[in-house]
Amino acid sequence: MSMAALIVAAGRGTRAGAGLPKQWRDLAGRPMVAHALGAFRAAPAVTRLALVLHPDDIGQMPQIEAMADLVVPGGASRAASVRAGLEALEAEAPRDVLIHDAARPLVPAEVIARVADALQAHEAAAPGLPLTDALWREVDGAVSEAPDRGGLWRAQTPQGFRFAPILAAHQTHDGSAADDVAVARMAGMEVRIVQGDERNMKITGPQDFARAEALAAAPLPDIRVGNGYDVHRFGEGDHVMLCGVAVPFDRGLSGHSDADVGMHALTDAIFGALASGDIGQHFPPSDPQWKGAESHIFLTRAVELAREQGFALTHADVTLICEQPKIGPHAQAMRSALAGILGVPEGRVSVKATTSERLGFTGRGEGIAAQATATLVRP
Secondary structure (H helix, E strand, C coil): EEEEEEEECCCHHHHHHCCHHHCEEEECCCEEEHHHHHHHCCCCCCCECCCCCECCCCCCCHHHHCCCCCCEEEECCHHHHHHHHHHHHHHHCCCCCEEEEECCCCHHHHHHHHHHHHCCCCCEEEEEEEEECCCCCCCEEEEEECCCCCCCEEEEHHHHHHHHHHHHHHHHCCCCCCHHHHHHHHHHCEEEEECCCCCCCCCCCCCHHHHHHHHCCCCCEEEEEEEEEEEEEECCCEEEECCEEEEEEECCCCCCCCCHHHHHHHHHHHHHCCCCCCHHCCCCCCCCCHHHCCCHHHHHHHHHHHCCCEEEEEEEEEEECCCCEEEEEEEEHHHHHHHHHCCCCCEEEEEEEEECCCCCHHHCCCCEEEEEEEEEEEE
């Protein structure tokens, strides 16, 4: 599914004090807007990136504009700038759009992913944080009442929507809403709330820059990438197990377990990212308890071990190498099976196939090979 991201950076930021508009001020060695652009450029779900700038700013920093696919002149208000950005994307007709304020430069990848994932099942979603502080209402400098904070959330961006309905909502709105969620709700859209993040702060006044500098200087997350490779020869049977799917075939795969070569490679990739040995060390073929075992047991244990060490699996990629059977008709079912075991959306799992051009043991039809890559992240 196509998903555009729209970064709104057309304001003048007068509350941030004198000098450059805040989106162009330095934050940890880069203009603030560059941080926001970089976060969405790195987001796997985003296929198109648009940047809305004040007309006077366009062309002033070409190296920043080059980070976007499309640069759009903004309007006299935030709502007008969002509308201009949406209308500029209309010809490309993305299914979904994420609208984000450049004033939130430190948006974590996890927040972007949570909004994008929610849009797979809902027409709109936005991140927020539940209020935890007591609330007061003030009259003439004194507390007049303490409203109940139950059910109240602090709104953040990116706010995600089906593209066509949010464009239509902005085109008919008078521009008075506080944010895009308000525009969507007035148009009858239901907006799901996903968990936000304290790091996703909005820079408004001068004091916010110091806090943002401290957050930007915080330790980077621990990102691990592991690779796995496995081979099984053909034997007797009427199907092969590949990535959790029984694929009809005139032979089976030989192995101590169910010989699911794809799952074995992915399991090894996760163990590799954790620097925790290989599948043979965790599940020795010499141990009779694993004879004929279903390979999802191995993969589930690898995922559990990652979680025990504080890692989240963010992406998995499996390549099956064989001449036969044909993988394409079953690839989606394999993605679904793996996603269920890994506990991630299908959009974070890739299963693909290739041949070896009839070279080597796979080319001679003697068996199937698989290679896999897994990405783990620990904040």
